[in-house]
Structure formats: structure tokens, C-alpha cells
Amino acid sequence: MKERINWIDWAKAFCMTVVVFCHLPQQEDTFYLQYLASVILSTFFFVSGYLKKQNLTIKESAKKYGYSLLLPYIIYNAIYYPYWLTKFYIEHGSITIIDAFRPIVGTILGQLNSSFSCELNGVTWFLIALFIMHILTDMTNKHKHSKSIMLILTITSMMLYGANKFYHYAPYITYHGLIRCLCFFFLGNLLQHWHQLKRFNLRKDLTIGTSTLLLSLILFYWHIHEDRFIIHIILFYIVNTISVFAFIYLAKSLNAVKSHIITLISIGTMLIFGLHRMMIGIIDYTLENSTDISNITYNWYQNIALVIIIELTLLPFIICTQERLPSLLGKK
Template identity: 25%
Template sequence: MAKEEKRIAWIDVMKALLIILMVMGHTGSPFLIYIYLFHMSAFFVISGYTFRGEKYSVGAYIRKKFLTILLPAYAVNLVYTVFYWLMQQAGVYALVQTTEPISLKDRVLGLLLRYQTTDLGGATWFLLVLFEVEVLFRLYAWLAEKLGTQKVLWVLAAASGAVSYALKLHNTTTLPYMLDLALMGCLYFGIGVFLARTNVRQLLFRGCYVLIPVCVILTYYFGHIYFRGRLPMNWPSRNFKNVFLQLTAAFGPAYLTGLISMGLAKTRLCDALSWLGRRTYCVVVFHFAALRLVYAAGVALGGFPREQLAQLTPMGELTAHGGWIFFVASALLLSSLMSWLSCHYRVTDFIWNGKISRKI
């Protein structure tokens, strides 16, 4: 098996910035529209940028991603499923949920057969889709190897995005296990692979003095004018515009975030941000649970209304006047703490960090 690749500092920093933006998007940030222009697409791009699938056989690569992405995603959702079942058994389910109780059997079957998660695991849709994207792209790479040309990768990535948008455009029933989202993810993943394997990235950043003002204008136009009052892109709900519009709207903020990441990678903040960037898995799977812990503490201290316990995201009155900053900081700190504590034990490291300490 190939050795672990040397980490790229600015990529880890960019992951940290994107995960912060994701949490901001779930806590009432006033920058919501700007965040939803690009943050999930950018995650797929940087995942593609670090793609090294050809170093493994197809079977070995799929097994690796299954053990480090998909299986722990199921495991953490099983933990949340058991938690809600215990709340039902204790008679306090209504305190933490507004929906009708579901039997443990139905919850487990829904998770295993249809990847139906609890609200605490709501963000883990990304992990299933990322796993599928990784598998599809390794198969694309295998075909490219057989045909002897990398161009196959770019053609298949573009075709995947087109098929995904066509399914949405014609109101076709969504594919099982979010495969339609995986096809769209392949488009952005392919862009990341393309940037890593061609000289386009160097050309983009050499021309930064021209592109910076262009990207600022694009970001302002799409975030403040074109998409004013509505989400520009929402993956779980399949809220996509046409592919060209998506790419244009995402380019500006993604490019600026990449530049900022490269700059921060040369500062004293690099180590702290890189540390967070290496723990994005735990933030994805735990930040909603972290917010619930904050709600519980707030209710216990009399600072939050009791109804907040049953809400996934903070109520509007709690996020006003900069209150969202408290929730973002709390979720990130608690998720980071969970990641650090979990890494000391094999089972918890697997569930909360998606890491395998020893051979399984």
C-alpha cells in the first residue's frame, strides 16, 4: 500500500476555513448566501486536488475509503440512533425532537438500507457522497489508464455533472443513496484533479493581480445581488442552477479563499488552522451534537428558551447582534475537543475521526 502523502499546508488551512464556513452556515451567520455560493463545491475540489487513487489498486482504494469514510459515517449515525432511542425510553424524547418517535428497528433499517440519518447526523450526507465520488473517480482513473490518456478523466467529470443536472432539470426521481449528488460531486472533484495535474493552477495564481478584483466583483454580484434573499446552491435539497452559472458563482469566492489560505499558510496561524483542517471529519459529524450540548447548558442556566433543545440550529433571537459567533466558536471548540479526546482510543478515533489506528 502506498505511504501517506506529505500534507500540503495551504490545503489543510483551506479545509479549516471551509469547515468554519460550514458551521457558520448552520448557526445563523449573516454571510449565509456568500457561504452557499461555494463552500461544499470547494470541499470536493480540494478533495480532488489531493486525489492519488492510482497509487492503489481499484479494490484497495475502495476498501481504504470504505474504512475511513463510509463505515465510520454509519457508525456515528448508529450512535445518534441509539441516543434518540434512549431518549424515547427515558420519556424525554419530546424535549429534543419535534417529530414523532420512531422505533429502534425502523431507525436502524432506515439507516442501513436508505442512509436515513437523525438530525444530529444531518451533515453526514457529505460523507456518503464523498465516498461515492472517490469510488467513481477511481473507476474513471482505471479507464483512463486502460485508454492511455488523462483526458478521459476530464470528459467523464464534465459528463457526470451534466447528467446530474439533467436529472434535476427533468424532475427525475432522485437516485438511491444520493448517487445523483455524487455525479455532481465528480464535476468539482475532477476540477480539483485537473488543477493538481496541469499548469492551470500556476497560471491562475500568477495572474492574481488581475483575478482578485474580478473575483471580488463576482462574489459581490452573486452574493449580494443575483442571489439576494435565496440560497444559491444547496446540495441535500438538490437546489442547483445550471452548471455554468454554478461554476461562475463559485469561482470568485473559491479563488479568494484559496489565495487567503496560501497567505495564512505562511503565518503563525498556519499550525492552528492546519490542526483544525486535519479534523474536519469530526466537525462534520459532531458539530450539530456540540450545538445541542450548548443549548442544554443554556437552558439549564436559564439563558435559552426550553424550545431550543428540540431545534437543530439556533433560534433567530439567539443569533442576532453577533450571537452566532458564540455558537460557531462553541461548536468548533467542542468538536476539536471531541476529536482530540477520541484519538486516544481506537474505537472512538474510528467513530469520530474516521481513522484506523491499526490494521482492520
């Protein structure tokens, strides 16, 4: 069995925890929520690129990542479907065959919202995007000018992201996430290829992590108040790049700290991704009906408590699926 990289586990566990935190209903105009929601996926995709297996043929890559990404995509949407039907019926009082069929079409089309389809388990878009990123990386790595091609694709994806933000030409969550985060996947893969982030120095890692985190917060404040659109988009990528190194170096500073819970959250990232929205929905519905509060929202410390409850609740399932249903974790 391949030895785990402890700082990677810390980074993945942190990212997963923040994702759950951001998906809980809360006041959306707070600075900390805007910052976390804006930057956290960049670190997720950076780590995925850093962990990518090298020297795969296109066929090998399609087979490997089809099993580890597309199969869980199908499974978690199938698990979510009964919950979606129940929720739709409660909210609308009835459900037609066409209503029931739209999320199935949406899932087949990668969580597409349209007149004939809708999202099912919308957060699973990242599995489709990751699969495409893996295939693109393996295709470019086979070319002798791979770094130049990656640079062109990176610049193109950034421009497409900016254009999509301005013109809203493709309100499609998977496409939006792909063009937004492709550059960070490439960056992670490039640093792995260059054998970076292998050395550890607590003082240096902590200093870099805290200083870059502070810098990213300052620049993010500029970013959200910048009215000139092009500078606004440029700042978005600068902030996200700096935040990636902030979270990575802070995770590296924790490399010597072993935690079984952190390791389990890292191992179960895909399971938590696939199930947490359903759990949030059930918690919200239960609290709304028991307190007679409609459209319930939580403050930051309630969110932290709920994130802990959700992740601790899922830990036994992660332990169980490691042996019995590894496909739910993207494993064979």
C-alpha cells in the same frame, strides 16, 4: 509521514468553520447565510478531489475509502443514535420500536427520509457521497478517454441537479449532494493531475482571491434574484466555481502562516463534522430551558462565538483520537 500542505489546512479549517456556522439556528434569509450555505460545500469537495490518491485500482480504492469514509460514517451515526433517541423522546413524550428502528434503516440507506426510514446524523451524507466520487474517479481514470467521461458525468450531474431542483423527483440528501458537488470533486482531481496550485505569490494569490470573491458575491446576488430557472442554475455553478477559486487562493495567500489550531481543525474535520450537530442540539436545548425561549435563534456574532466554543471544545478530542482512535479521523 506525508508532509502537510499548509494552504490545504487553511482551506479545510475555513470550510469546516463555515459549515458549523451555517448549521446554527439563525435567520435564514440573510444574504451572507444564503451565500455561505450555497458555496461552501463546493470548496470542500474540490479539496477532497485535489487530495485524492492517484492510480488506485477499484479494489484498492474501495478498501482505502471504505475504511476512511464508510467506517467513520457508521461510527458517527452510532455515536449520534442515543442523542437522537433522547431528543425524540423529549419532543414526542414516548418512542416506539418502529420509531427507534427508522433512523437505523435511514443510516443503512445513506440518510434516506421515507415512510419507513429517516435521517439519523444527516450531515454524514457527505461521507457516502465522497466514497462514490472516489470510486467513480478511479473508474474513469482507468479509461483512455477518462477526461471525456468526466466531462460527460459532470454535465449529466449538473442537469440532474437542475432537474431535481425543479421537479423534486428525489428528495434524498445524499443523492442531492452527490449530483450537486461531483463536478467540483472532478475539478480538484483534474487540477492535481495537472500539478496546478503549486506556486505561491502572496500579492498574486491575494489579488485573485479577493477579486474572485467579490465577483462571486455580485453574481450570487444576480443568481438569487434570477427568475429564469435555467439561468438561475447556470449562475449557481458559475458562482460556486468562482467561489472555489476565491477561497482556494485566499487560503494560498496564508500558506506562509503556520497555526497549530488551524492544522488540528483540518486534521479533525471528520470529527467536527460528525459531532457538531449533536453539540449544537445540546447547546440549543440548554439555552432554551434556561431562558424559557422556544426555537432559539442566534445573530451572526453569537454564531461566531458558538463556532469558536464548539471547535475549541473538540480540539482535545482531536488530539486524543490522533493516537488512540485514528479511525474517527478517517485514518488507519
